[in-house]
Amino acid sequence: TTNAISLMKKHILVVPGDGIGAEVTAVGKQVLETIAQKFGHEFTYDEALIGHVAIEATGAALPAETLEKMRAADAVLFGAVGHPKYDNDPSAKVRPEQGLLQMRKELGLYANLRPIKLFDELLSSSSIKPEILQGADILFFRELTGDVYFGEKTRSEDRSTASDLMIYHKYEVERIVRKAFEAARTRRKKLMSVDKANVLESSRLWREVVQALTPEYPDVEVEHQFIDAAAMLLIKDPKRFDVVVTGNLFGDILTDEASQIAGSMGMLASASVGDSTGVYEPIHGSAHDITGKGVANPLASVLSAALLLDISFGMKAEAEAVIAAVDAVLKEGYRTRDIADADTPADKLLGTSAMGEAL
Amino acid sequence: TTNAISLMKKHILVVPGDGIGAEVTAVGKQVLETIAQKFGHEFTYDEALIGHVAIEATGAALPAETLEKMRAADAVLFGAVGHPKYDNDPSAKVRPEQGLLQMRKELGLYANLRPIKLFDELLSSSSIKPEILQGADILFFRELTGDVYFGEKTRSEDRSTASDLMIYHKYEVERIVRKAFEAARTRRKKLMSVDKANVLESSRLWREVVQALTPEYPDVEVEHQFIDAAAMLLIKDPKRFDVVVTGNLFGDILTDEASQIAGSMGMLASASVGDSTGVYEPIHGSAHDITGKGVANPLASVLSAALLLDISFGMKAEAEAVIAAVDAVLKEGYRTRDIADADTPADKLLGTSAMGEAL
Ligand SMILES: CC(C)[C@H](C(=O)O)[C@@H](O)C(=O)O
Ligand SMILES: CC(C)[C@H](C(=O)O)[C@@H](O)C(=O)O
Numbered sequence: 260t261t262n263a264i265s266l267m268k269k270h271i272l273v274v275p276g277d278g279i280g281a282e283v284t285a286v287g288k289q290v291l292e293t294i295a296q297k298f299g300h301e302f303t304y305d306e307a308l309i310g311h312v313a314i315e316a317t318g319a320a321l322p323a324e325t326l327e328k329m330r331a332a333d334a335v336l337f338g339a340v341g342h343p344k345y346d347n348d349p350s351a352k353v354r355p356e357q358g359l360l361q362m363r364k365e366l367g368l369y370a371n372l373r374p375i376k377l378f379d380e381l382l383s384s385s386s387i388k389p390e391i392l393q394g395a396d397i398l399f400f401r402e403l404t405g406d407v408y409f410g411e412k413t414r415s416e417d418r419s420t421a422s423d424l425m426i427y428h429k430y431e432v433e434r435i436v437r438k439a440f441e442a443a444r445t446r447r448k449k450l451m452s453v454d455k456a457n458v459l460e461s462s463r464l465w466r467e468v469v470q471a472l473t474p475e476y477p478d479v480e481v482e483h484q485f486i487d488a489a490a491m492l493l494i495k496d497p498k499r500f501d502v503v504v505t506g507n508l509f510g511d512i513l514t515d516e517a518s519q520i521a522g523s524m525g526m527l528a529s530a531s532v533g534d535s536t537g538v539y540e541p542i543h544g545s546a547h548d549i550t551g552k553g554v555a556n557p558l559a560s561v562l563s564a565a566l567l568l569d570i571s572f573g574m575k576a577e578a579e580a581v582i583a584a585v586d587a588v589l590k591e592g593y594r595t596r597d598i599a600d601a602d603t604p605a606d607k608l609l610g611t612s613a614m615g616e617a618l
Numbered sequence: 619t620t621n622a623i624s625l626m627k628k629h630i631l632v633v634p635g636d637g638i639g640a641e642v643t644a645v646g647k648q649v650l651e652t653i654a655q656k657f658g659h660e661f662t663y664d665e666a667l668i669g670h671v672a673i674e675a676t677g678a679a680l681p682a683e684t685l686e687k688m689r690a691a692d693a694v695l696f697g698a699v700g701h702p703k704y705d706n707d708p709s710a711k712v713r714p715e716q717g718l719l720q721m722r723k724e725l726g727l728y729a730n731l732r733p734i735k736l737f738d739e740l741l742s743s744s745s746i747k748p749e750i751l752q753g754a755d756i757l758f759f760r761e762l763t764g765d766v767y768f769g770e771k772t773r774s775e776d777r778s779t780a781s782d783l784m785i786y787h788k789y790e791v792e793r794i795v796r797k798a799f800e801a802a803r804t805r806r807k808k809l810m811s812v813d814k815a816n817v818l819e820s821s822r823l824w825r826e827v828v829q830a831l832t833p834e835y836p837d838v839e840v841e842h843q844f845i846d847a848a849a850m851l852l853i854k855d856p857k858r859f860d861v862v863v864t865g866n867l868f869g870d871i872l873t874d875e876a877s878q879i880a881g882s883m884g885m886l887a888s889a890s891v892g893d894s895t896g897v898y899e900p901i902h903g904s905a906h907d908i909t910g911k912g913v914a915n916p917l918a919s920v921l922s923a924a925l926l927l928d929i930s931f932g933m934k935a936e937a938e939a940v941i942a943a944v945d946a947v948l949k950e951g952y953r954t955r956d957i958a959d960a961d962t963p964a965d966k967l968l969g970t971s972a973m974g975e976a977l
Binding site: 421460 | 846850
């Protein structure tokens with residue numbers, strides 16, 4: 260039977276990281292296991308440390324053991340990294356974020372996919388007008404292993420001058436832009452490339468590469484925007500966007516901004532893929548202000564699990580089942596605090612794990 | 619009499635630049651002249667070229683003559699620079715934007731002030747909900763002569779690698795941050811510093827400098843945000859912002875995004891000040907798509923003229939008269955296309971120069 264053929268064994272590494280990471284990945288994992296049982300797959304799980312919790316336990320933000328486990332896994336369900344302690348200490352030598360950046364580099368996760376789609380039920384929870392939002396559906400491709408994130412950093416001996424090199428190689432731009440073109444083909448066939456080519460040499464290289472590839476995808480309509488204009492247009496007219504491809508830094512900024520289109524950061528999932536194991540994580544950070552209170556929205560982790568099923572395991576039906584479940588709980592009026600509004604009755608206002616149960 | 623004492627002679631250089639620059643600065647200049655006559659001042663004017671029109675006429679984006687005239691003037695009313703021709707030709711050697719960047723560097727215009735304030739009448743013309751916007755009032759201090767804009771650019775011989783150096787010196791950060799602290803003192807006493815200190819060394823320097831200055835301004839409440847979070851918060855909760863200080867690149871992005879808070883880019887003025895003559899210009903660009911059609915909104919240039927009167931000439935009452943005039947035409951229902959809505963009657967929909975007359 261089809262069932263027997265499609266049964267799959269997969270090994271998933273859960274890497275909760277810092278802050279609310281543990282609470283939300285617990286729900287994400289629970290959903291993965293429910294799917295495994297429903298669809299007759301066999302998922303095995305392991306856990307590993309990263310970020311602040313890893314520094315505390317081992318001294319390293321990305322312990323060698325974690326990296327090994329990541330390479331060995333079929334996919335990674337990731338939480339978040341970061342801790343306010345380091346943010347207020349600009350001279351700290353080891354920082355949680357290094358673990359995240361090192362992981363991206365070591366696993367060759369050069370393509371970060373961030374789908375921005377508004378669930379109809381959350382139309383009113385955004386600060387943007389519903390008529391502007393309705394129908395918006397954007398897929399970001401953020402380059403994730405290059406740019407000013409990974410270029411050489413310097414600090415003068417007297418500490419009075421600091422620099423970071425914003426640098427791109429042609430092959431780095433080419434591979435992510437191709438992925439974006441291919442995705443555009445399966446969607447509304449529009450690709451927006453975002454750069455600052457009127458000022459930056461690295462952006463001029465970026466634009467040259469996009470222009471050189473454009474003739475290979477004659478069915479895709481290409482638009483170039485400067486990052487400042489794109490940041491403005493995203494709010495003014497989100498429906499104009501289909502697939503967006505951009506560098507690491509501009510992608511970081513635009514996708515966080517775009518979270519307002521989806522009503523809340525708490526709803527946004529991302530997939531980081533490339534040469535090796537794919538990593539699936541919420542866009543939101545470690546959110547230490549609400550850590551341990553049990554109020555964090557787990558839906559971004561749940562939707563990250565859906566991306567994991569879809570992209571790393573090729574399980575379309577399983578991924579759709581997860582999205583349908585999210586849709587259903589929202590339709591029934593269940594909300595976590597971040598997506599609730601004045602009309603949400605108290606009995607529908609759920610904490611993190613109750614939302615997991617509802618799913 | 620007070621009148622006799624306050625009469626001033628001032629020389630203003632008008633630098634229209636490209637695209638709609640000419641149309642909008644014409645209105646800005648007209649308003650300055652009206653003010654001069656009303657208040658008994660004597661303003662003299664000259665014009666000079668910059669950008670694409672300067673390249674066409676002289677081969678240089680910032681001709682030496684223009685720079686001389688700028689240094690000699692008491693203030694510069696600036697239009698915009700840019701031309702689509704160069705945007706689609708990443709390898710062009712001379713580009714209009716070089717004129718703008720060179721001007722900023724040569725005149726030492728290190729502080730770019732961008733006030734974001736919504737005129738009540740335009741509350742509905744934004745894509746953001748009125749209840750989110752109402753009362754928002756933000757003053758951006760964007761550093762304007764450093765950062766990745768001015769760091770060394772490289773391109774490998776085979777053209778396959780390109781880089782830009784993001785670099786800050788302590789003194790550059792200090793002087794703009796001080797200006798921002800001082801402005802915060804005259805307002806709601808809140809300062810948000812925006813950086814990416816969790817990834818960038820130049821941002822860590824930035825944050826160290828802000829932290830070191832903070833004790834000198836104990837009456838100002840300081841908040842640090844990462845650029846990605848700031849881009850999100852700006853839309854989610856614009857009222858949280860009072861004074862914002864940030865680097866050149868992050869300031870470019872955030873202020874364009876913030877234009878949506880003011881309903882339209884067509885309403886936003888900026889002042890660039892520093893060591894020498896101040897330059898006053900709209901935030902909007904050259905907008906070649908509407909150039910020559912007589913539909914551009916001249917109010918950003920008019921409000922730039924108000925900033926010029928206030929900051930460079932110390933003429934508070936005169937500046938307020940300009941803002942009151944803008945307020946009055948909006949109250950009477952007059953709109954240019956970009957700020958009109960479905961309810962704007964045809965006879966109140968004005969072109970560029972008619973809006974100037976209405977003022
Ligand atoms: C935590 C930080 C280093 C990270 C980034 O900037 O990439 C985060 O903002 C993200 O978007 O994943
Ligand atoms: C035209 C461009 C170089 C310029 C900039 O990026 O500074 C513009 O966007 C601005 O904000 O004044």
